[in-house]
Amino acid sequence: MQLNRKEIGSYKVALGYIGVLTMITGGIMLLPLFVILGFPDELGHVQNFIIPAALAFLTGFLLSLFIRGEKKQQLTLRQDTVIVVAVWLLAAFFSSMPFMLSKQLNFTQAFFEAVSGWTTTGLSVVDVTVTPKIYLMFRSIMQFFGGVGLVLVMLSALSGTYGMRLYNAEGHSDKLLPNLVKSARVIMSIYAGYVVAGTILYVIFGMSLFDAINHSIAALSTGGFSTQVDSIGAYKSLPIELITIILMLLGTTNFAAHLVLISGKFRSFIKIGEIRFMLLLLGLAIPIMAFVSLNGIYGSAAQGLRISAFQIVSALSTTGFSTVGFNNWLPLPIFLIVILMLIGGGAGSTAGGIKLYRIYLMVKAFLWNLRRKFLPEHLVNEDVVYRPEGKLFIEEKHISEASNYAFIYMVMLFLGVGVMLANGYSLQDSLFEFASSLGTVGLSIGITLPSTPPIVLWTQIVGMLFGRLEIYVIFIAGIKIFKDARNRIALAIKK
Amino acid sequence: MKKNNYNYIIVAGCSRFGANIASMLSLQGKDVVVLDNDSRSFRKLSPGYSGFTNIADATDIDELTRAGIEKADVVVAATNDDNTNIMIAQIASKIFNVPKVVSRLYDTEKEIVYQDFNIQIIYPSRLSMNEFEKLILTDDMEVLK
DSSP: OHHHHHHHHHHHHHHHHHHHHHHHHHHHHHGGGGHHHHOGGGGGGHHHHHHHHHHHHHHHHHHHGGGSSOOOOOOOTTHHHHHHHHHHHHHHHHHHHHHHHTTSSOHHHHHHHHHHHHTTOOOOOSOTTTSOHHHHHHHHHHHHHHHHOHHHHHHHHSOOTTHHHHHHHTTOOOOSSSSHHHHHHHHHHHHHHHHHHHHHHHHHTTOOHHHHHHHHHHHHTTOOOOSSTTGGGGGOOHHHHHHHHHHHHHHTSOHHHHHHHHTTOHHHHHHOHHHHHHHHHHHHHHHIIIIIIITTTSSSHHHHHHHHHHHHHHHHTTOOOOSSOSTTOOHHHHHHHHHHHHHOSOTTSSOOSSOHHHHHHHHHHHHHHHHHHTSOTTOOOOOEEEETTEEEEOOHHHHHHHHHHHHHHHHHHHHHHHHHHHTTOOHHHHHHHHHHHHTTOOOOSSOOSTTSOHHHHHHHHHHHHHHHHOHHHHHHHHHHHHHHHHHHHHHHHHO | OOSOOOOEEEEESOSHHHHHHHHHHHHTTOEEEEEESOGGGGGGSOTTOOSEEEESOTTOHHHHHHTTGGGOSEEEEOOSOHHHHHHHHHIIIIISOOSEEEEEOSOGGGGGGGTTSOEEEEOHHHHHHHHHHHHHHHHHHHHHO
16 A cells, blocks of 8 residues: 555656656747747747647646655656656647647648657658748757757756656766766757857858758757758758768767867777767768769769768768759669668767667677687687777677667567558658658658658657657556556556 | 865765765765776666766776866765775875865774874764664663653
């Protein structure tokens, strides 16, 4: 009986935290209103943001009453994951409301757009040519905060007792400083600093201020929402493409690595295994794609190289900007892009995918295993991987976790592709589009359209959520809720 | 120095004592670094602990530098060995001039070693003795009643 009361108490705390985070969501939803300053003729859309924001704020406030007064309640094991998943779902739900209130999209499409924004995917069912600017800005703002994560936003503003557990549950793996609140603030300032720098560079090279802000946010958060139909390709400008490539690479780099880079330790930055692996992949993939397949389509080798560099970085960083369409591409470059989308960006960054670090670890483990076959059986050696915070001695546990994740990732991929195939899309298109959803990339081969059947959109929504929150977290949260509910029902029946 | 305005704390040795101190300080929002040469001992830290956990020998000056002892405000020597604690405390206060050094010492006879150092000492055995005396004393009082 006492255990039972404790369990209810712990859910009170959980609901309270969900409330606080939902209030923050409400605050975030008011940010697009600043667009009115630049475009006063869009004043008519204001209520579409204020109503959902007020609803989110009110819901959050009511829930947060649960933790007012009583502080010392314990969160039970793994309840942190429940909080994180619930908060992300609520955030996506409230963010879908502006699109519905303005009658631009139905519920499925609006929710798709919101999830695509929060998970920094960038697949879109919105027609950017007719959509008012305030909604475009709202999409970018979702990506900005979705990139760093809601928990991190909360932590940088106010600290909580369970901050560390929530922080881990949201998939942040790194400690930049020996203090959580300070780490969160450092991450926020690195991130915001890059966004501002990116905006300035874009403006210098001829983008309008509004587009510059949107593209800078979308590149850094590896989101990929664009204000143009042809994405970055609309500008036909080499400097803008170069800036975008740099921003995307920055966005896909681990924040701890950024700290190493900013503090001027260039040598230890270049030593980080993940960074080396990323450079190696780019160095391999770009020339292969440029010379083997693209120069036939785009005329010259130089043009092929430019396009391939941009697309490869966009895919690997899971951003999803594009300079060209994929319709006339041959299967080989499509295949390369799919592989890179599956690998994805750096751990502890804003990117998705299996993550470079896990792939790197598995490649290394394979090489170590090979080497071990030629060495004496009783040899004692230590396998080391360089991480931003220093050397990490690799144990069996690390490798099995990484390969486990990769396995379940592939299973999710095949399930999603299966659903798409059942709806009549070709294997190549399905594979591309779902790899893009699951990796929160946002490159589209043409499946994601306003006319797409709802079941396909929902499959992609699930894929995007799994991709952003890292598959385990959603599983753990689901199992936790199921178990607790079952226990409650069993107790109720006993009485 | 009435208020606790120390912010960077290094705890050497992730014993029960060290782990609890580290968890408490970390939850209060301080920067905490715990050193221990056995990765398994970090299990004792509370799940809310957000500081660094370095697997290192805390008597190694290089490791202490890496943990940031130069900017540390407090060093707690909390390993389960008196001699190690003495050494860590002396390194911290002599070489690095850490303003506040706290050490745990089981063996009260060794307190002479700490003379002339600016080191605060916690004697678990003496504390237990005091507590014991208090318990006995209250028992006596109850008997007298």
